[in-house]
Amino acid sequence: MAENGIGARSLRKEDQRFITGKGRYTDDISQHGQTHAVFVRSPHAHAKLVGVDKASVADMPGVLAVLDGTDVAADGLGNLICGWLVKSKDGSPMKMGPHPLLAQGKVRYVGDRVAVVIAETHAQAQDAAEALVVEYDELPAVVDVAKAHDAASTVHDEVEHNLIFDWELGDQAAVDAAMASAAHVTRIDLVNNRLVPNAMEPRAAIGTYDSGLDQFTCYVTSQNPHVHRLVMAAFVQVAPEHKLRVIGPDVGGGFGSKIFIYGEECVVTWASKKVGGRPVKWTCDRSEAFLSDAHGRDHVSHAELAMDADGNVTALRVHTKANIGAYMSTFSSCVPTYLYATLLAGQYKTPAIYAEVKAYYTNTAPVDAYRGAGRPEASFLLETLFEQAAKETGKDPAEFRRQNFIPKDAFPYQTPVALVYDIGDYEVTLDKAMELIDYKGFPARKAAAEAKGKKRGIGISCYIEACGIAPSAVVGSLGAGVGLWESAKVRFSHTGKVQVLTGTHSHGQGHETTFSQLVSEKLGIPFEDIEVIHGDTEKTPVGMGTYGSRSLAVGGEAIVKSCDKLIAKGKKIAAHLLEASEADITFENGQFSVAGTDRSKSMGEVVFTAYVPHNYPPDLEPGMEEGAFFDPPNFTYPSGTYICEVEIDPDTGVVKIEKLVAVDDFGNVINPNIVEGQVHGGLTQGIGQALLEGAIYDESGQLLTGSYMDYTMPRADDVPSFEVVTSAGTVCTSNSMGVKGCGEAGAIGSPPAVINAITDAIGVRVEMPATPQKVWAAMQGMARAAE
Amino acid sequence: MTKLSMTVNGKAVSGEIEGRTLLVDFLRQNLGLTGTHVGCDTSQCGCCVVHVDGRSVKSCTMLAAQAEGAEVTTVEGLAQADGTLHPIQAAFREHHGLQCGFCTPGMLMSAADLLQQNPSPTEHEVRDWLEGNMCRCTGYHNIVKAILAAAETMKGGMPQAAE
Ligand code: FES
Ligand code: FES
Numbered sequence: 001m002a003e004n005g006i007g008a009r010s011l012r013k014e015d016q017r018f019i020t021g022k023g024r025y026t027d028d029i030s031q032h033g034q035t036h037a038v039f040v041r042s043p044h045a046h047a048k049l050v051g052v053d054k055a056s057v058a059d060m061p062g063v064l065a066v067l068d069g070t071d072v073a074a075d076g077l078g079n080l081i082c083g084w085l086v087k088s089k090d091g092s093p094m095k096m097g098p099h100p101l102l103a104q105g106k107v108r109y110v111g112d113r114v115a116v117v118i119a120e121t122h123a124q125a126q127d128a129a130e131a132l133v134v135e136y137d138e139l140p141a142v143v144d145v146a147k148a149h150d151a152a153s154t155v156h157d158e159v160e161h162n163l164i165f166d167w168e169l170g171d172q173a174a175v176d177a178a179m180a181s182a183a184h185v186t187r188i189d190l191v192n193n194r195l196v197p198n199a200m201e202p203r204a205a206i207g208t209y210d211s212g213l214d215q216f217t218c219y220v221t222s223q224n225p226h227v228h229r230l231v232m233a234a235f236v237q238v239a240p241e242h243k244l245r246v247i248g249p250d251v252g253g254g255f256g257s258k259i260f261i262y263g264e265e266c267v268v269t270w271a272s273k274k275v276g277g278r279p280v281k282w283t284c285d286r287s288e289a290f291l292s293d294a295h296g297r298d299h300v301s302h303a304e305l306a307m308d309a310d311g312n313v314t315a316l317r318v319h320t321k322a323n324i325g326a327y328m329s330t331f332s333s334c335v336p337t338y339l340y341a342t343l344l345a346g347q348y349k350t351p352a353i354y355a356e357v358k359a360y361y362t363n364t365a366p367v368d369a370y371r372g373a374g375r376p377e378a379s380f381l382l383e384t385l386f387e388q389a390a391k392e393t394g395k396d397p398a399e400f401r402r403q404n405f406i407p408k409d410a411f412p413y414q415t416p417v418a419l420v421y422d423i424g425d426y427e428v429t430l431d432k433a434m435e436l437i438d439y440k441g442f443p444a445r446k447a448a449a450e451a452k453g454k455k456r457g458i459g460i461s462c463y464i465e466a467c468g469i470a471p472s473a474v475v476g477s478l479g480a481g482v483g484l485w486e487s488a489k490v491r492f493s494h495t496g497k498v499q500v501l502t503g504t505h506s507h508g509q510g511h512e513t514t515f516s517q518l519v520s521e522k523l524g525i526p527f528e529d530i531e532v533i534h535g536d537t538e539k540t541p542v543g544m545g546t547y548g549s550r551s552l553a554v555g556g557e558a559i560v561k562s563c564d565k566l567i568a569k570g571k572k573i574a575a576h577l578l579e580a581s582e583a584d585i586t587f588e589n590g591q592f593s594v595a596g597t598d599r600s601k602s603m604g605e606v607v608f609t610a611y612v613p614h615n616y617p618p619d620l621e622p623g624m625e626e627g628a629f630f631d632p633p634n635f636t637y638p639s640g641t642y643i644c645e646v647e648i649d650p651d652t653g654v655v656k657i658e659k660l661v662a663v664d665d666f667g668n669v670i671n672p673n674i675v676e677g678q679v680h681g682g683l684t685q686g687i688g689q690a691l692l693e694g695a696i697y698d699e700s701g702q703l704l705t706g707s708y709m710d711y712t713m714p715r716a717d718d719v720p721s722f723e724v725v726t727s728a729g730t731v732c733t734s735n736s737m738g739v740k741g742c743g744e745a746g747a748i749g750s751p752p753a754v755i756n757a758i759t760d761a762i763g764v765r766v767e768m769p770a771t772p773q774k775v776w777a778a779m780q781g782m783a784r785a786a787e
Numbered sequence: 788m789t790k791l792s793m794t795v796n797g798k799a800v801s802g803e804i805e806g807r808t809l810l811v812d813f814l815r816q817n818l819g820l821t822g823t824h825v826g827c828d829t830s831q832c833g834c835c836v837v838h839v840d841g842r843s844v845k846s847c848t849m850l851a852a853q854a855e856g857a858e859v860t861t862v863e864g865l866a867q868a869d870g871t872l873h874p875i876q877a878a879f880r881e882h883h884g885l886q887c888g889f890c891t892p893g894m895l896m897s898a899a900d901l902l903q904q905n906p907s908p909t910e911h912e913v914r915d916w917l918e919g920n921m922c923r924c925t926g927y928h929n930i931v932k933a934i935l936a937a938a939e940t941m942k943g944g945m946p947q948a949a950e
Contacts, residue, residue, distance in 0.1 A: 018888030021822020252889030
């Protein structure tokens with residue numbers, strides 16, 4: 001292993017700028033002549049938009065422009081899109097209403113964009129936005145997804161019953177038959193609570209029009225600048241693609257919420273031309289973020305698990321209603337379908353599975369991918385169901401799971417819900433987690449807790465996820481509008497320094513470090529001599545960006561392929577210099593050698609020769625720069641076991657996490673520090689979902705949890721220190737590095753572990769977030785029932 | 788507009804401000820010190836923590852005018868003039884206490900104040916102190932580890948913050 005090569009705990013390259021205050025986030029950028037935009041948002045969940053009285057603020061100090069939906073329509077701009085077409089059971093395409101940049105005719109959620117005010121200063125824009133007179137005619141709101149079908153009003157008039165699609169996956173007849181002949185069926189009703197992603201950096205965008213070049217530039221908090229450019233050019237038609245540059249500079253966390261193409265970045269870019277090409281800057285404040293960032297989760301489900309008399313699971317049936325919000329956000333349709341129901345096999349050999357998913361519009365903020373995206377919903381459903389089934393049939397929850405695991409010799413394994421798992425060994429992660437938490441010692445700890453008047457519980461979760469998104473042909477056949485390959489370019493300079501250009505984007509993941517380690521290992525170049533460049537459509541090759549734990553498994557493999565091409569070319573040059581046959585040249589640790597001799601040339605010498613080709617193979621192009629695209633043959637399948645132990649104070653209902661162990665099988669790991677950090681963050685978001693977080697709208701569609709005063713974010717004293725093992729089990733077969741992806745696992749695996757531990761402690765399951773009030777009330781209910 | 792003067796990171800600065808200008812906006816916009824971040828509008832997240840006269844303060848919660856004549860230190864002033872990192876900065880790097888880096892300046896400034904007041908905090912005391920600083924990326928695990936490690940280092944007589 002090179003000093004900072006694969007497997008090293010290298011310190012991060014990006015840290016120096018962040019710890020000294022030199023990070024460069026979108027709001028840190030100020031340009032000459034900059035103006036400020038503030039969006040006027042709907043205060044109503046559902047209303048006719050009667051009119052915007054622009055004259056009411058035209059004369060206010062500093063106001064440069066007021067633009068609304070009529071201006072958008074007059075300029076012929078297109079709508080925002082949903083990039084994944086899902087079909088209903090009957091084969092009909094999903095039913096979708098338009099998603100305009102600024103509201104036209106109607107507003108559909110509190111926070112819907114009505115107009116934008118552009119002024120000389122932010123304070124002036126804010127004053128005018130507050131003063132702008134907008135007339136609304138209120139309509140009844142649809143808020144609760146469970147009641148959306150028969151609601152009195154429709155969010156989009158063209159979508160009857162608010163039903164976007166009624167989709168299914170699996171073999172219904174086989175499941176019905178298995179249910180009918182089951183020895184036992186466990187049934188569960190559960191809610192997957194709605195969450196607000198809450199990256200600490202609020203969204204922001206700066207649009208500029210350069211009339212000299214006839215070119216637009218948009219700085220935006222984006223996880224995927226090229227996808228932003230594609231949608232803004234091809235669909236919204238802000239500018240032709242070659243006339244639009246999108247830059248995602250340092251981005252302060254995303255967790256999915258910065259994948260999507262929102263109206264704000266399109267509007268400020270378009271509006272720059274309207275104010276004479278001056279830059280138009282918009283930065284979201286936190287209250288606005290709560291209202292307008294795409295939310296996550298929000299499912300209501302009923303599930304049934306059938307078993308034979310020996311406790312072998314024979315079938316699973318799931319009915320889910322998914323809340324899509326008021327508009328279909330960029331990837332909203334695939335989250336409750338192909339990223340959810342396809343994961344319902346979990347780690348188990350369940351022979352028959354059927355899932356039906358109905359997706360509804362409501363008068364709430366759009367819902368889209370949030371860390372895990374569909375997979376946490378699947379894992380939560382499955383793992384609470386397995387827990388309950390074990391309890392109902394008197395089995396140990398660990399052994400019940402083990403009994404139903406896909407055995408390690410059954411891979412590659414075709415699940416009944418479309419996916420083919422390449423490899424896995426689920427007993428390894430289960431055993432390791434049980435050992436780390438001292439599962440056998442739990443009864444003694446429980447007894448000790450009882451002695452001091454506390455309730456103690458233990459909860460297991462064995463999750464699987466599909467990431468390394470994604471094989472293009474597969475997702476294309478399922479309705480995706482894009483390919484999900486990734487790209488890279490690796491470029492030497494004369495002096496042997498390396499630039500790595502990647503189509504992925506880092507917003508906390510540490511790509512500058514991980515990719516440098518990868519290239520250092522491959523090319524034998526010092527870690528310090530490598531620079532990773534991302535996030536600018538003018539610099540990097542076209543790429544699909546960062547989400548779905550894909551950057552290393554897909555983007556990293558494109559880098560590996562680029563390095564392989566460089567090595568192949570280097571062999572030709574070395575063979576020429578060494579007067580040997582190309583077939584005899586080997587490459588190791590940065591040296592090209594003639595096999596079996598001590599004759600060699602360093603990478604540096606070969607690179608210099610490529611750029612100064614005075615003595616050079618006659619039919620070879622000069623230069624050392626190679627690029628590659630990689631389209632993965634399959635998803636990758638990280639899996640693991642998380643076990644949580646909680647102690648509950650029966651007087652207050654407060655749940656304390658005593659211990660949480662996470663044992664993951666991420667395949668090979670490039671930088672263990674970074675991977676462990678990803679798990680810590682994911683675990684904490686999962687604990688947030690399980691115990692603290694929940695976005696709540698009242699019946700009229702007002703968001704009650706619209707600030708950090710009301711929406712409970714996990715803080716340092718809400719979580720324990722964690723014990724994590726990241727590389728237990730198997731090596732991925734879908735890329736040459738053997739890596740699987742680690743960004744989402746923590747948030748996928750932890751909620752069921754926490755909830756199962758609470759259920760174990762108090763004997764009844766409470767819905768997430770399991771707040772002290774809910775836990776206490778549930779305990780009172782149990783006590784009364786026992787009387 | 789009123790005129791305002793203070794010392795920021797050891798340098799005398801002044802500027803014209805509106806009465807409603809917050810300290811964080813004065814630092815970011817007037818002085819271009821964009822290391823201090825804004826993550827919320829309810830004084831909860833701590834991304835904006837700076838030191839005013841040696842104590843940690845949420846700069847989004849204070850008017851710039853209230854800092855008239857004060858000594859202010861921001862994250863840009865935490866390292867020594869020659870670039871030597873403060874032990875807390877070094878520990879965050881060493882222990883992977885940051886991911887996206889957005890909460891980091893506030894975390895560092897807050898932690899520096901903690902260690903001035905309590906040079907040997909327990910894990911519980913660190914977690915308790917960080918109640919006013921949110922991080923969405925790290926799960927706090929490595930932040931806590933870094934602060935405890937910095938406390939150890941600083942006991943060995945490493946240089947204090949430049950204030
Ligand atoms: S910006 Fe959130 S507390 Fe100051
Ligand atoms: S490192 Fe991203 S919010 Fe803390």
